Amino acid sequence: MKSDPRLEIVDFLPRLRRFSYALTGDSDKGDDLVQETCARALSRINQWEPGTRLDSWMFRIAQNIWLDQRRAHKVRGDSVDLDQAYDIAGADGREVTEHRLTLQEVSKGIAVLPGDQQVLIALVCVDGLSYKEAAEVLDIPIGTVMSRLARARRALYDFANPEIENAPIKLETRRGQSNR
Amino acid sequence: MAKVTDEMLMAYADGALSPLARAKVEAFLQAHPEVRGRIEIFRATGAPFRGYTGGQWRSRFQRISKTSF
Numbered sequence: 001m002k003s004d005p006r007l008e009i010v011d012f013l014p015r016l017r018r019f020s021y022a023l024t025g026d027s028d029k030g031d032d033l034v035q036e037t038c039a040r041a042l043s044r045i046n047q048w049e050p051g052t053r054l055d056s057w058m059f060r061i062a063q064n065i066w067l068d069q070r071r072a073h074k075v076r077g078d079s080v081d082l083d084q085a086y087d088i089a090g091a092d093g094r095e096v097t098e099h100r101l102t103l104q105e106v107s108k109g110i111a112v113l114p115g116d117q118q119v120l121i122a123l124v125c126v127d128g129l130s131y132k133e134a135a136e137v138l139d140i141p142i143g144t145v146m147s148r149l150a151r152a153r154r155a156l157y158d159f160a161n162p163e164i165e166n167a168p169i170k171l172e173t174r175r176g177q178s179n180r
Numbered sequence: 181m182a183k184v185t186d187e188m189l190m191a192y193a194d195g196a197l198s199p200l201a202r203a204k205v206e207a208f209l210q211a212h213p214e215v216r217g218r219i220e221i222f223r224a225t226g227a228p229f230r231g232y233t234g235g236q237w238r239s240r241f242q243r244i245s246k247t248s249f
Binding site for chain 1: 186187191194196221222224226227228229
C-alpha cells in the first residue's frame with residue numbers, strides 16, 4: 001500500500017513508455033510523450049482522486065496530449081487515406097491467410113490509423129487492458145471500444161496484407177451492418 | 181442461429197468471451213466454417229504485441245528515471 005502517488009507513477013513508467021512508443025512509433029517522440037505526461041500528472045497530482053486507478057488517469061492524460069499533438073502537428077501520418085480506403089473496400093468479405101504480422105508491420109500500420117483507434121490498440125493490444133478497462137479509461141461504452149478496436153485491427157491487417165483483395169468469403173454476419 | 185459479429189470474433193480470438201458466449205461462437209463456426217478464417221485477422225493483429233516491452237527503443241528515460249523521482 002503506497003501513500004505517495006508519485007511512487008505509483010514511477011511504477012507505472014514502463015507501461016507508459018510502451019504505450020507512448022506504440023503511439024509515436026519513435027524513441028524520441030515516445031520519450032517526449034512520457035515526459036510530458038509525467039510533468040502534467042505531477043503538476044495536477046491533487047486532481048487525482050485517491051482510491052481511483054492511477055494508471056487509467058495517466059493513460060487519459062497521455063491520450064489527451066497525444067491527440068492534441070496530432071491535431072496540432074499531424075505528427076504521425078495522415079489518418080484519412082487508409083480509413084477511406086477501408087470504407088471503400090468494405091468489410092463484407094476477404095480472403096484471410098495465415099500471416100502473423102510482425103511488430104514492425106503493426107507499428108507502421110498504427111501510424112496511419114486515426115488517433116482514437118491508435119489509442120485503443122495501445123491500450124488493449126499493447127498494454128493488455130481488457131475491453132472494459134479500456135472503456136473506463138476512455139469513458140466510452142464497451143460496445144464502442146469493441147467496434148472501434150475491431151475496425152482498427154481490420155485496418156492493420158489490411159495494411160500489412162495489401163495484396164489481399166475482397167474475396168470470396170461472404171460473411172453473413174456482417175450483412176445489415178454495412179451501412180453504419 | 182444467432183448472428184456472430186466481428187466484435188465477437190475478435191473477443192473470441194482475444195480469449196475475452198464468457199464460456200457461454202464462447203460456446204455460441206464455436207457453434208456458429210461449426211455451422212459456418214468459412215467464417216473461421218476471419219478470426220485470423222484478430223489473431224494476427226493481437227499476437228505481435230505479446231511480450232512486447234518497447235525494449236527495441238533506447239530510452240533516455242531509462243537512464244534518468246532512477247534519479248529524477
